[in-house]
Amino acid sequence: MHKLFYLRIYYFIGLIIGLLSIETKAEIDKFPADADESRQIVLPVRQICMGKPWSNIVWIHLHDDEETSRQVALQKLSDLRQGCLIDLPHGGRREISINTAKVSYSFDPNRIFTVNGRQAALHCRRGDCAFALTQLSLAVEEMLSQYLQQSQLIVALHNNHASGLSVLTYQQRAKMANVVRQVAINPEQNPHDFFLVTMQQAYDFLSQQGFNVVLQNNIEVSDDGSLSVWAGRKQIDYINIEAGIGHNKAQTAMLAAVWMYMQNYHIK
Numbered sequence: 001m002h003k004l005f006y007l008r009i010y011y012f013i014g015l016i017i018g019l020l021s022i023e024t025k026a027e028i029d030k031f032p033a034d035a036d037e038s039r040q041i042v043l044p045v046r047q048i049c050m051g052k053p054w055s056n057i058v059w060i061h062l063h064d065d066e067e068t069s070r071q072v073a074l075q076k077l078s079d080l081r082q083g084c085l086i087d088l089p090h091g092g093r094r095e096i097s098i099n100t101a102k103v104s105y106s107f108d109p110n111r112i113f114t115v116n117g118r119q120a121a122l123h124c125r126r127g128d129c130a131f132a133l134t135q136l137s138l139a140v141e142e143m144l145s146q147y148l149q150q151s152q153l154i155v156a157l158h159n160n161h162a163s164g165l166s167v168l169t170y171q172q173r174a175k176m177a178n179v180v181r182q183v184a185i186n187p188e189q190n191p192h193d194f195f196l197v198t199m200q201q202a203y204d205f206l207s208q209q210g211f212n213v214v215l216q217n218n219i220e221v222s223d224d225g226s227l228s229v230w231a232g233r234k235q236i237d238y239i240n241i242e243a244g245i246g247h248n249k250a251q252t253a254m255l256a257a258v259w260m261y262m263q264n265y266h267i268k
């Protein structure tokens with residue numbers, strides 16, 4: 001009688017441990033780390049291709065909570081049956097968070113592309129913060145060399161909120177300091193739907209079609225570690241398609257204009 005009771009208890013405990021270990025394994029599968037954490041995945045980069053990749057052009061989506069722009073990009077690639085999108089899925093949040101036994105930190109994935117930018121962007125909560133910065137720097141350098149360094153055109157896709165960024169923000173900045181070279185505003189367009197570009201050629205092409213466009217001053221722009229700052233320094237043609245969240249139609253039209261630009265200037 002007692003023996004059977006204890007057997008049942010042991011069976012029950014075994015079952016619980018088994019379930020717990022499955023749960024732990026699933027967590028590890030999502031975010032693998034080895035013993036010394038040197039191979040921890042800090043930037044969960046995935047490349048989604050819909051046919052043949054472009055050799056000199058990259059489309060990129062950095063903020064996981066900006067779903068409109070991801071869907072617009074994937075739909076366009078699907079229609080074109082070519083090209084790739086670099087995407088960073090990280091739990092549907094704007095920031096990426098790293099939590100291990102050794103260190104706990106988070107950062108905005110569009111503030112990490114320069115040395116100063118990522119030092120300012122890294123919010124270290126616990127543990128070896130110097131290690132966190134080294135780990136993040138290695139991951140960024142690897143991402144840049146693998147996907148972005150060789151590109152001639154980078155097309156980034158973002159969304160903003162009604163109370164957030166708009167072309168009017170840049171108009172104000174242009175008045176305050178020399179960080180913006182030119183701003184084109186079409187009063188018929190929603191101010192939240194605008195392009196931020198690094199090259200005069202892209203500014204001219206897109207503004208002539210009646211879009212809101214900001215031309216970054218690649219020399220004077222403040223170093224916030226964003227991809228536009230990095231691309232400006234490297235003299236890479238960079239176009240950020242920035243649209244209000246939920247503005248599918250507007251962002252689709254903006255991406256169609258960029259596709260025309262790609263065909264005119266970058267696809268031989």
Ligand SMILES: [Zn+2]
Pocket residue numbers: 062063066110157158159
């Ligand atoms: Zn964004």
